Ligand code: ACM
């Protein structure tokens with residue numbers, strides 16, 4: 212009788228594993244110790260019996276969270292005893308904070324953590340990542356044994372809600388997604404020149420005035436000169452009640468919110484509300500409607516400190532965080548230099564200069580914050596003029612500031628732009644939606660190691676963690692916020708959690724493929740270039756041919772492509788580099804099990820007789836950011852959106868000597884020249900084409916003075932074409948006159964302009 216009952220019980224509720232079943236153990240971030248029990252799975256029924264100890268920190272939140280996640284898979288939970296539980300949480304106070312153990316057998320899953328609770332929360336995350344995104348009652352959970360703890364205690368992400376406001380719901384969803392990848396600090400940039408986003412009861416004008424602007428610039432701040440504006444008023448702030456909700460929501464997910472109140476710079480919005488705290492008393496300040504660094508900053512007088520301390524007091528009452536971020540970055544000293552009060556203060560305090568005045572400012576704010584039992588974080592500029600005694604440094608201008616601070620035994624959070632600035636482009640900037648610039652693809656985030664080798668192991672202990680920063684200048688919608696954040700935050704989560712020697716980028720891609728299904732299920736507007744084709748074109752010297760290679764980050768996928776054809780039905784499978792002998796646009800897409808998972812991407816290659824040829828420039832290029840030394844003949848035309856693909860010169864006369872692959876006949880030269888007034892880049896005035904058979908004797912075949920539409924105020928690539936009678940040539944020389952002086956009406960009128968070229972084409 213007992214035996215029969217047991218059999219029925221097992222069949223109904225445990226749905227025991229079949230032999231040799233396989234689930235996936237594609238957890239992000241990679242656990243630090245993971246053993247997969249091959250061929251074994253736990254089958255969850257439509258109702259999972261759960262046992263959770265009574266006396267846990269945040270028990271209610273953990274139970275609610277777990278129920279919510281399982282409900283997403285149509286699996287319900289029922290409370291039961293430890294003995295009967297399929298999912299059992301066990302307190303083990305020998306484990307350190309945030310550490311957990313997860314054992315899944317065909318019978319049950321057991322999560323161990325200390326009673327502080329974070330370990331349970333992270334154990335639940337790992338467990339839920341074992342449940343296939345689309346699974347329901349028949350979910351097969353891979354049997355595993357995990358013993359896990361984070362590499363860094365500070366695992367952050369920053370959002371900037373000052374430049375463009377994001378709703379409370381958007382922030383809560385952002386927190387929810389962070390939690391799924393075991394991140395534990397949300398740094399929220401609440402104030403800047405373009406908006407003040409937190410209610411301060413004592414200073415109502417901060418939100419009445421400071422949270423509103425009349426319009427916003429269109430496009431990138433470098434694109435248009437004069438600037439263009441959308442004419443649409445923008446506003447938004449969080450009430451103190453909103454903040455309390457956000458803080459509690461985050462705390463339930465073991466995330467601490469760190470507020471940033473910027474000072475002394477980036478303070479236009481506050482000064483629009485309370486101009487008496489600026490250096491220029493009586494002047495009218497405005498909430499800024501474009502993105503830049505502004506000269507209006509707080510004036511360090513007694514009444515300003517009283518104001519800032521009152522603000523910080525309300526902020527500290529709202530945020531239980533140990534840390535308050537006080538900014539400190541990008542504070543121009545222009546106002547202080549001409550302000551009699553600032554100058555008198557410098558004298559009185561016997562300071563060397565305005566940098567020391569900034570340092571004194573930050574010291575003073577630190578003393579106040581410390582007096583309330585809290586600590587400050589500041590951007591690495593707070594090192595200049597002397598670091599405040601207890602400050603934690605957020606190193607953003609590379610790692611230099613972080614290294615210096617760690618050597619001084621200060622805590623450091625590493626956020627160098629080259630790895631952590633997820634406001635940069637993550638896919639081909641030519642076709643990507645607008646970002647601030649630069650390029651930070653998924654794998655570059657993944658490659659980051661926040662512990663510099665130049666520090667001793669003892670000094671490295673001061674690096675408490677790292678953080679991805681999502682500045683908001685161009686982040687105007689919630690969907691775009693997610694597009695910029697995902698999947699790069701998953702790479703960052705692994706940088707933060709997983710020991711360096713356990714990281715493996717190919718394995719990360721495999722796991723990302725599994726977890727992307729969960730992002731899709733949650734409706735996350737992630738960037739899909741993981742599932743798209745990337746084009747790499749280069750001259751192959753050995754074969755004497757221009758080749759394009761296609762690749763995708765997604766493992767076990769098929770790439771299909773076509774030349775000069777966007778119709779996916781005519782795509783064929785890519786298997787080897789594609790040789791091009793003329794201008795061609797490639798179109799491609801990525802397929803998993805025959806299904807297209809991302810968009811169709813395309814790239815135009817301007818292959819011509821100059822492509823892949825060596826050249827020399829005299830004088831040498833002043834700037835080249837991509838394809839250094841061959842950018843002008845790399846087969847890719849620069850585009851107006853981004854200057855990094857261009858070769859820049861700061862002399863007005865220029866000679867470029869191109870050595871063709873072979874003696875040939877030519878009759879046309881094309882040259883791209885940039886018009887981008889904000890950067891003082893003017894197009895060429897004259898192009899002279901000369902040819903030679905031996906590289907010594909040159910003769911002029913054509914000279915052109917191009918005409919341009921200078922009424923355009925948008926950054927523009929002007930193609931210049933010089934035609935001439937067919938001539939034999941082995942060498943081609945271009946003698947170029949730059950744009951001359953910046954025109955009347957320009958901010959730099961009368962000063963020399965710069966020149967930017969790309970690409971040189973010869974036909
Ligand atoms: C910063 O990116 N200005 C800290």
Ligand code: ZN
Nearest residue numbers: 490510550553
């Ligand atoms: Zn002043």
